[in-house]
Amino acid sequence: MWLHLWKHAELKRASCREGIYVSHINLHKHSLSSFAHHSSYLDLPLPNQSHLSNSSYPTMPHLRLIRPGRNTPKKYRQAKPPMKILISPSGFKESLGPSEVATCIENGIRRVLPNAAIRKVPLVDGGEGTAMTLTEHTEGELIHLEVTGPVGQKVKSYYGFLGGQSQRTAIVEMAAAAGLHMVPRNARDPTKTTTYGVGELIADALNKGAERVLIGCGDSGTSDGGAGLLQALGARLLDKEGNELPTPANGTTLTKLASMDLTTVHPRLHDIVLEVACNWQNVLLGPNGVARVYGPQKGASPEQVDLLESALDNLATVAHQRLGYEVGMLPGSGASGGMGAGLILLGAHIRPRYEAIMEWFGINDLFEDCQLVFTAEGGIDFQTPNGKIPSDVANRAKAFGIPVIALAGTVGQGADVNYQAGIDAFTSILQAPTTLDKAIAEAERLVTDAAESTMRMVMVGLSLGMGYESIATPKTPSSALSFRDFPISPIAQIS
C-alpha cells in the first residue's frame, strides 16, 4: 500500500522540480497520518471514495493536503473532529451587543473553517444587554412591560426569566429601566434620576412567581442609592417629621431621608433569593464613592456632587440604624449609583459581577472541550486586566492551557500588559483612518473581517507546525523509498 502511495509521489516529481510546491512528495507513513489528522483541522472532510485528492484547501491554496482514502489503514482513516473554538466576547458599547459580536466572529471564522465546531457564549458584565443575553443563552423568556424611567417618564422595559432552571429565576438588568442611555442628554442631572423602574421590574418578577432574582448592575444613569427601587417594592421612606418622601425618590429627595419602614415591602421578598451582580470595587461613600467618581460622569456639577454625597450619607446612616453595621464602604454598596446599598437593606447577596453572571453561562465547562478561544471588547488597554471580560475569559482559559485571541474596536495605551494577563494575541478591527462614529456604523463588517484575518494567521501558524512536523520526525516508510531520494529543494520538504 505504501509503495503504491510512493508511486503516486513519484508521478508528482516533475511539478516539484518546476518549483511548484507539492506536499505530496513528503508522503511516508508518518506524514500521511499526520496530514490525515491535520486535514480535519483544516476542515476538510476526509472522503473515502478517492485514494489521493488534489483538492486544495478552499481559501488558502498553498495548503495542499493529502487525504487518506479507502486503501488507507483504518487507524489513519479515522476522522478527527474539526477545530473546537469558543467565542466569548463582550459587546461593543453603543455598537454591537455581545451576541451580535459573537455571530460576526463566527461568520469570520467560518470563511476560513466552514465546518469548525464553534460555540458562542456572548458575555455580559451586568450592564446593558445582560438580561437579553442571559435570557437568550438559557433559552428563557423575556417579559416586556412599561415602567417608570430614570427621569420619571413611562418607558418600555423588560426583564427575563432564565430557561432550564430548577428555581424560577429572573434576571433584572437595572440599565433596562434606569440606564444612562435612557436619560436624555439635556436631562443628565443625577440628583433627579430614580431607580423606581428597577423596583417595578423586580415587583413584576415577584408577582410572576420568581424564586430567585439576579439584578445586573452597570451603565446606570442614577445616583439615588436605590431609594426609588425601595419605594417601588413597597418600602416607606420617611423624613424627620414622619412624612413619606415624594414618589419616585431621587438623590435630591434622599437628602431629607430620616427613617425607613420596611414592614410594608412586597411580601414575597422574604421568600426569595435576591442576588446582585456588580462591580465589587464600587463603594457608596468617600473619595472612591458614587458621588465623587460617577457623579461627574453622569452629568453632576461640583455642587451636585456634594449634594449627592450628603444624600447617600443620609442613606448610610439610616441603613446603619437598621442593620447595625456600616454599609458606606461595603464592596458593591456603590453599584449603580448606590443601588447596591438599597438592595443590601433588602437582604440581597452582593456578588462580583463576573462570578455571579458567568456561572449561568457554564463557561468553565466549555473550556474543558475547546482548543482556541476568541474574545472581544470595545476597547483593550492597560485597564483590561482589571476584571474586564477579555481578561476574565483569558484567566479562565489559561487554567486549561487554551490560547486566547482578543479582537478590539480600539487598542489603547499600555495594551501590551494583556500579553502577561493571558491574552495571547489581540488586534484592532479597524482597517483605515476613520472616526469613531464611522467605525461604529461599520462594526459588523469590521469584526467579521478581523475574525477572518485572525483565523487565517492562526492557520498559517498551524500549517507551519504541520510542515515542520512532517520532517521533524522522519520515519522510514514501509517501502524502501525515502523522501531523500527525491531531488526536491529543502523548502519543498519543509513547507
Next chain:
Amino acid sequence: MWLHLWKHAELKRASCREGIYVSHINLHKHSLSSFAHHSSYLDLPLPNQSHLSNSSYPTMPHLRLIRPGRNTPKKYRQAKPPMKILISPSGFKESLGPSEVATCIENGIRRVLPNAAIRKVPLVDGGEGTAMTLTEHTEGELIHLEVTGPVGQKVKSYYGFLGGQSQRTAIVEMAAAAGLHMVPRNARDPTKTTTYGVGELIADALNKGAERVLIGCGDSGTSDGGAGLLQALGARLLDKEGNELPTPANGTTLTKLASMDLTTVHPRLHDIVLEVACNWQNVLLGPNGVARVYGPQKGASPEQVDLLESALDNLATVAHQRLGYEVGMLPGSGASGGMGAGLILLGAHIRPRYEAIMEWFGINDLFEDCQLVFTAEGGIDFQTPNGKIPSDVANRAKAFGIPVIALAGTVGQGADVNYQAGIDAFTSILQAPTTLDKAIAEAERLVTDAAESTMRMVMVGLSLGMGYESIATPKTPSSALSFRDFPISPIAQIS
C-alpha cells in the same frame, strides 16, 4: 530513561488535577521528540544541563514546553534551526521607507521570537526610495549632488552605484530629481515641470564611469516626455525654425518641438546599457496616456491636459521620424510623464518595474530557504493584485508554497481579492479611530505592534498544531505507562 520521564510526569499529576495545565503529562516518546523539535520553533534554546525544565515560553506563558536534556537520546536532542522568516515590505508612502518598515516588522517579530532567523529585503517599485534602498541593499555608494529641480530651482539630489557588481552600475531614481513631492503644492503645473535634473544625474553617473544605468520611474511630478532629460544629456531640441528650445524644456516648450539633434549627446551613452524600470501599463498618448490619466493627478486643468496631449504627440511625431516606428502606445512610453518615450529615443531598454528591480534583490533565492514571509504596503485593496509589491511577493512565495502575511496602513475596498492572489492573511496596523496624519506620525510604533500581534497569532496556530500532533499519533511509550493512565481532563491532553 522513558520510565524516568514518566515518573516525573506522575509527580505533576496533582497540579493537573487542580486544573492547572501541565503539558508534562503528555510525555511519551513521540511527543517528547515532537516538543523538542517544536521548541526550536518557539525559539527556546535547548539547554543540555537540565533534564526537564519548567521555563515557560517567555511571552506566551501557556506554551509550556518540555525540553530534552542530557539523558535524551541524541537523535531527539538535535536542535532545529529557528524559524526562517523573510521580510519583504514596500514603503508606506509619506511615512516610512521600505527599510524602516522592514526594521519595524523585525522588531515586532523579535518580541515574540527573539532568535528567529530573519532576513530583510525591503522592496521598491522604482519610485521614491528606490535608489536609497537598492544602494543600501547591495552595500553600494550613494552620490549626492545638486541638480535642477522639477520647477527649475536647484535641489539636493542623489543617485547610487550598486555594490558587488561586475559592471559599474548606477541606480537613478527619477523621483529624487523630479518627484511630485519636490513640486511645491502651489506650483503644481505639469506643463511647467522638467526632468532636466534626472538627465544631470545620469550625466554624472556617466562621467563617473557607469557602464550600466538603471532608471527607476514612479512618483514623478513631470509631464515633459523626458525633454528636459534629453537636453541635460546633450540633445538639441529644435523648433521648426531650427532654434533650440529654451533650457530646461517642459511640457509647454515641447509644443514647439519640430526636430531633434542627438549627435551631440553624452558620448558615453553609446557604450552603456540604459535600463528603465517602469509601470508597463503607462503609455504616452491617448485616453490611457500621460496627459489624460496623470495630468489631473499632477495638478493639470482640462486645458493643460489638452496642451500636454498635443506636446507629447509632438514628441511622438519626432520620435517616429527618428526611429521609424510609433512610440505613443509602447508599454512604458508614458512612464514618469512620458520620460519613458524620451529614454526610448536614447536606446534604453524598457522593463516592467518589478522584474527590473527585484533581480537586484535576489528575492527568488531567498524563498528557497524560508518558512514564512511578511510583506507590507501603505494600502491593500482590490488593486493590489495588479502588480503591487505585496502581490508580487505573494506570487513568488506561492511558487515555493510559503505562507505570506501582509501588513497594511489601510485595508481598502475589495481587499479580500488578495486572499485569492496568494496573500494568506492581511491586517491593518491601525489601533484606534484616527486621522491619516496621526497614523503616519505613529507608523513606526503601529507597524511594530502589528507585526508582534501577527506573529503571536501565528504562534497560537503553531501551538495548536503541536498540541494536536502530540495526541494525534499516540505511540506506546517504552515503559508500560500510558497517558491514559492519568486522570486528566481531555483538554489537558489536547492543548
